[in-house]
Amino acid sequence: MAPLDDKKDVPMFSDYPQQIPKIECGASLDTDTFKAYPEHNEALGFPGELLPNWKEVAIAKMGELAKKNRAFQVYLDACVKCGACTDKCQYFLGTSDPKNMPVARQDLLRSVYRRYFTFAGKYFPWLVGARDLTKEVLDEWYTYYHQCSQCRRCAVACPYGIDTAEISMAAREILDSVGVGQKYCNEIIAKLKKTGNNLGLNPKALRATLEDMEEDLLDETGVEVKIPLDVKGADILLITPSADFFAEPHIEGLMGYAKVFHSAGVSWTLSSYASEAANFGMFIGSYENMREVSWRIRQAAKDLGVKRIIFGECGHAWRVAYSFLNTLAGPFDFLDQNYPIPQHILEFTLDEIESGRLKIDKSRNDEHVVTFHDSCNVARGSAMGDKEGGQFDVPRAVLKAVCNNFHDMERDTIRENTFCCGGGGGLLTDDLMDLRIKGAKPRMTALKQVADEHGVNKMVAICAICKTQFAKVMPKYGFDMDTIQSAHQLVANAVILDGQETEDDAE
Amino acid sequence: MAYDVNGTAVEHDEEGYITNLSDWSQELAGVIAQAEEIEMTDEHWAVVNFLRDYYEEYQIAPAVRVLIKAIKKSMGPEVGNNKYMYELFPYGPAKQACKIAGLPKPTGCV
Numbered sequence: 001m002a003p004l005d006d007k008k009d010v011p012m013f014s015d016y017p018q019q020i021p022k023i024e025c026g027a028s029l030d031t032d033t034f035k036a037y038p039e040h041n042e043a044l045g046f047p048g049e050l051l052p053n054w055k056e057v058a059i060a061k062m063g064e065l066a067k068k069n070r071a072f073q074v075y076l077d078a079c080v081k082c083g084a085c086t087d088k089c090q091y092f093l094g095t096s097d098p099k100n101m102p103v104a105r106q107d108l109l110r111s112v113y114r115r116y117f118t119f120a121g122k123y124f125p126w127l128v129g130a131r132d133l134t135k136e137v138l139d140e141w142y143t144y145y146h147q148c149s150q151c152r153r154c155a156v157a158c159p160y161g162i163d164t165a166e167i168s169m170a171a172r173e174i175l176d177s178v179g180v181g182q183k184y185c186n187e188i189i190a191k192l193k194k195t196g197n198n199l200g201l202n203p204k205a206l207r208a209t210l211e212d213m214e215e216d217l218l219d220e221t222g223v224e225v226k227i228p229l230d231v232k233g234a235d236i237l238l239i240t241p242s243a244d245f246f247a248e249p250h251i252e253g254l255m256g257y258a259k260v261f262h263s264a265g266v267s268w269t270l271s272s273y274a275s276e277a278a279n280f281g282m283f284i285g286s287y288e289n290m291r292e293v294s295w296r297i298r299q300a301a302k303d304l305g306v307k308r309i310i311f312g313e314c315g316h317a318w319r320v321a322y323s324f325l326n327t328l329a330g331p332f333d334f335l336d337q338n339y340p341i342p343q344h345i346l347e348f349t350l351d352e353i354e355s356g357r358l359k360i361d362k363s364r365n366d367e368h369v370v371t372f373h374d375s376c377n378v379a380r381g382s383a384m385g386d387k388e389g390g391q392f393d394v395p396r397a398v399l400k401a402v403c404n405n406f407h408d409m410e411r412d413t414i415r416e417n418t419f420c421c422g423g424g425g426g427l428l429t430d431d432l433m434d435l436r437i438k439g440a441k442p443r444m445t446a447l448k449q450v451a452d453e454h455g456v457n458k459m460v461a462i463c464a465i466c467k468t469q470f471a472k473v474m475p476k477y478g479f480d481m482d483t484i485q486s487a488h489q490l491v492a493n494a495v496i497l498d499g500q501e502t503e504d505d506a507e
Numbered sequence: 508m509a510y511d512v513n514g515t516a517v518e519h520d521e522e523g524y525i526t527n528l529s530d531w532s533q534e535l536a537g538v539i540a541q542a543e544e545i546e547m548t549d550e551h552w553a554v555v556n557f558l559r560d561y562y563e564e565y566q567i568a569p570a571v572r573v574l575i576k577a578i579k580k581s582m583g584p585e586v587g588n589n590k591y592m593y594e595l596f597p598y599g600p601a602k603q604a605c606k607i608a609g610l611p612k613p614t615g616c617v
């Protein structure tokens with residue numbers, strides 16, 4: 001089997017600003033992601049395979065969700081077809097398939113909801129665009145709700161605030177409830193339940209990896225920078241995506257956190273039991289699974305007796321942590337109430353920088369001309385620091401404090417309008433590589449513009465998914481894979497530790 | 508879905524990762540590599556053998572960084588660097604090399 005992205009043509013950049021493509025019906029209809037095996041579904045509490053009475057179960061589930069989740073019902077009822085969202089989705093812009101327009105994506109579910117849950121739809125379905133739930137409709141849901149990264153860019157544009165991400169989570173929940181799960185998400189959640197992280201990294205392997213990092217840090221700086229694991233009585237528990245123990249450029253970010261903690265002189269630890277910040281329970285819309293994943297963090301914090309919890313660079317983890325952690329796994333009355341619960345690593349680092357405790361030599365990043373990709377879940381689902389817009393300004397403040405050259409991308413593609421990297425929401429799987437490449441087009445177009453105009457050669461992200469996605473798709477657009485960097489990688493370059501051997505000393 | 512190793516079928520998943528890790532053999536690695544359009548050289552084998560040894564010890568594939576460091580030690584910096592790893596395994600040393608080495612696919616945000 002040849003690599004999955006081999007035969008696909010390289011998509012061209014769009015002219016900037018981003019152009020709206022000509023519609024191509026069905027362009028993305030054949031793009032399907034692998035289905036979960038029975039053992040994956042069952043590990044999550046779902047039926048292993050498509051139920052014989054799937055139709056009744058699906059309709060009942062839909063009714064239950066509409067009743068339980070008022071917002072979901074309003075989203076299904078409120079759309080006035082104004083069209084403001086149609087050109088906001090990176091998957092529509094990348095694939096030209098009109099079913100990837102947010103309103104059309106919603107209608108896949110809305111039409112069925114109308115048929116079974118509204119008066120007009122029950123008696124005059126043809127008048128209100130209502131349709132029966134058939135196997136074809138179910139398949140169509142599977143296809144197009146797995147071409148939505150739940151990034152919420154469309155929701156910002158909608159005058160009614162209709163959030164397609166919520167609808168897509170609900171659709172996946174309905175699909176799971178009848179035994180049609182996605183392999184990527186469900187296999188990973190099942191793995192986390194067994195090993196504590198998405199990778200399946202056991203404590204012995206984790207420890208060995210961290211020791212290896214420590215060795216590298218010592219070689220580089222001459223200072224013994226520790227990356228502690230399972231240390232009882234540490235003050236801070238760091239919860240970070242397991243990709244930080246495995247992939248590039250994520251690991252460089254982890255080494256950056258270690259340097260910052262070292263320099264701040266705080267005691268901190270990772271946990272092998274909660275060795276994952278990511279929470280894929282959100283992607284499949286499953287409250288129970290989201291809760292179970294979050295609960296591990298609470299348990300680890302209690303077992304280790306820490307006073308604070310800090311999250312590493314992970315987009316949706318920060319959304320879950322910032323917006324839902326207390327509901328899912330609170331109350332956190334056993335933590336030190338003088339610090340934000342939870343805190344983001346960038347908030348911590350910015351404090352260290354602003355207080356002057358962290359010694360920085362910006363010129364060590366002078367070869368880099370840097371821009372910042374706002375990750376969708378941070379941008380549109382969370383906050384940072386104590387000022388409005390902190391989730392945009394805190395990362396930029398850190399980057400500007402450690403680099404001399406920073407240029408933002410086009411305004412319409414950053415901050416609350418940021419595009420998804422193309423791999424969020426459970427789409428970061430090789431079987432969706434073609435979609436991922438196409439979905440990255442708007443971001444790559446905006447990057448090309450600042451690369452041409454300002455010589456930008458590095459783009460920073462603070463999300464494990466964004467980093468992996470860009471490392472993979474950037475070469476398709478002619479950028480080196482190391483164009484994508486962790487925020488704390490640039491921090492690490494610029495930090496000078498006490499006792500560190502620098503080149504200046506050597507001279 | 509199966510590879511054919513001299514007439515014996517070896518089952519694999521949708522992406523070509525073998526289903527039973529104990530089915531692996533050097534011959535099978537050659538067959539998988541061929542399906543991946545990779546011609547195995549000593550350098551490829553050094554990576555594959557390191558991955559298998561590491562897996563035996565830790566039941567998981569190593570971080571790319573750890574792999575590169577080890578290869579740098581055994582084969583020198585011209586081979587042990589990120590760029591060269593991608594020349595050997597264009598689809599990425601983690602995933603493609605794991606597939607040939609008969610290890611499970613690394614999952615998660617990687």
Ligand code: SF4
Nearest residue numbers: 089148149151152154
């Ligand atoms: S949530 Fe994001 S990916 Fe989904 S339809 Fe809206 S813009 Fe597209």
Ligand code: SF4
Nearest residue numbers: 079080082083085158
């Ligand atoms: S912007 Fe909102 S109201 Fe308008 S078509 Fe889109 S979802 Fe419907």
